[in-house]
Amino acid sequence: MNDLFNTPIDRRGSGSAKWDLMDKLFGVDPVDGLAMWTADSDYPTAPCVIEAVQAEVDRGIFGYFSDTPRYTGAVKWWMANRHDWEIEEDWIVPTHGLGNGVALCVDVWTQPDDHVVIFSPVYHEFAAKVRRAGRTVTECPLKREGDVYQLDLEDAQARLTGKETMLIWCSPQNPTGRVWSPDELRAVADFAERNGMMLLSDEVHHDLIYPGNRFVAMDVAAPDVRPRLVVLTAASKTFNLAGQRVGALIIPDPGLRAAMEARINALDSKPNALGFIMSAAAYSPEGAAWVDAQVEHLIGNRAVFDEAVNAIPGVRSLPLQGTYLAWVDFSGTGMSFDEFNARIRDEAKIAASPGPSFGTGGETCMRINLATTRGIVSEAGARLQRAFADLQ
Numbered sequence: 001m002n003d004l005f006n007t008p009i010d011r012r013g014s015g016s017a018k019w020d021l022m023d024k025l026f027g028v029d030p031v032d033g034l035a036m037w038t039a040d041s042d043y044p045t046a047p048c049v050i051e052a053v054q055a056e057v058d059r060g061i062f063g064y065f066s067d068t069p070r071y072t073g074a075v076k077w078w079m080a081n082r083h084d085w086e087i088e089e090d091w092i093v094p095t096h097g098l099g100n101g102v103a104l105c106v107d108v109w110t111q112p113d114d115h116v117v118i119f120s121p122v123y124h125e126f127a128a129k130v131r132r133a134g135r136t137v138t139e140c141p142l143k144r145e146g147d148v149y150q151l152d153l154e155d156a157q158a159r160l161t162g163k164e165t166m167l168i169w170c171s172p173q174n175p176t177g178r179v180w181s182p183d184e185l186r187a188v189a190d191f192a193e194r195n196g197m198m199l200l201s202d203e204v205h206h207d208l209i210y211p212g213n214r215f216v217a218m219d220v221a222a223p224d225v226r227p228r229l230v231v232l233t234a235a236s237k238t239f240n241l242a243g244q245r246v247g248a249l250i251i252p253d254p255g256l257r258a259a260m261e262a263r264i265n266a267l268d269s270k271p272n273a274l275g276f277i278m279s280a281a282a283y284s285p286e287g288a289a290w291v292d293a294q295v296e297h298l299i300g301n302r303a304v305f306d307e308a309v310n311a312i313p314g315v316r317s318l319p320l321q322g323t324y325l326a327w328v329d330f331s332g333t334g335m336s337f338d339e340f341n342a343r344i345r346d347e348a349k350i351a352a353s354p355g356p357s358f359g360t361g362g363e364t365c366m367r368i369n370l371a372t373t374r375g376i377v378s379e380a381g382a383r384l385q386r387a388f389a390d391l392q
Helices: 004-008 022-026 048-059 070-085 096-111 122-133 153-159 180-195 225-230 253-269 274-284 283-309 337-347 372-386
Strands: 090-096 115-120 136-141 143-145 149-150 164-170 200-204 229-233 248-251 324-329 365-369
Touching: 004 225, 004 283, 004 324, 004 372, 048 274, 048 283, 070 090, 070 164, 070 248, 070 274, 090 274, 096 115, 096 122, 096 164, 096 200, 096 229, 096 248, 096 253, 122 136, 122 164, 136 253, 149 200, 164 180, 180 337, 200 225, 200 253, 225 253, 229 372, 253 324, 274 283, 337 365, 337 372
Parallel strands: 115 136, 115 164, 164 200, 200 229
Antiparallel strands: 090 248, 143 149, 229 248, 324 365
16 A cells, blocks of 8 residues: 555645635745645545545435444444454543544533643644633653653642643544553542543644554553543544544433533534545444554654654654654754754744644654655655754
């Protein structure tokens, strides 16, 4: 399937947020810039997904849709066969995208005076959604030891104010690419339970894991935390379906599930039919084979990128355990964020996600998306070397 991932597709002018917003958001001209920021891949999704959409287009009718069991059955199959996680179909509560799912959880299980815990650096939308809901973020920094980020729950405990009612967890961790061990997951679950917090585990990057690492679902590692657990997942990152706005809250506890379903029904907020159909087609044996090929492609991209970037004195691309998001540390250059960001933006002409947006611990870093063709990854490495040539 090598050609599937390495055939260039010009996405400029197509309505792609990744490519068409990089000038507005980052000041990088799309004419000669490289869009490597938001978590969105540049190659077509799996052929089985495209075939499923084409069948619906050929049918030509897009009316009200009732085949949710096709989707929930596919999610159940995927979790069992890809992640050794046995779930029940009625645990699955579809949402209008995973971001909507996070926002719904904050809405349902917190109050305006509540605080929500996040472990930073972490996906910036966690804090943004908490604040937009009128809640307060309690930021607990991860501890970096060499190239690996570790939990520091003693420090986290000391940061709690007593108003925390929810913990939003990221597994695998975005942006650091960390894949958590079962012991670490149990420690997080114990921390949430000990402090009376709901535990939201965002596991959307769980399919993109590199050799030597193993993803374990929070519910598998710590089943005792089910009375306060919501797992968030979607086919969106694995199969690049984010534009279809379909996510899933997997809620084992019937009381929690009823509360969420009641809120969704009150808002009349549901996914779209094509998103259900595409996700169901993705979660299949054919989709699994495509994912395996994608991971092999990403392994190659990671190797090419790391070799180029790590040759720049003072720059370090941390070894990824999972995700397609390189986490690059520029602290060794002695430059401020504004200095190295300007080189990346103005000289390399790469639109990348700024590390500070991910919270404490991201001040010296940039997140760079490697889910693209090998040619773009090679070009990005060469551009970065030229932008920092005076250091060599």
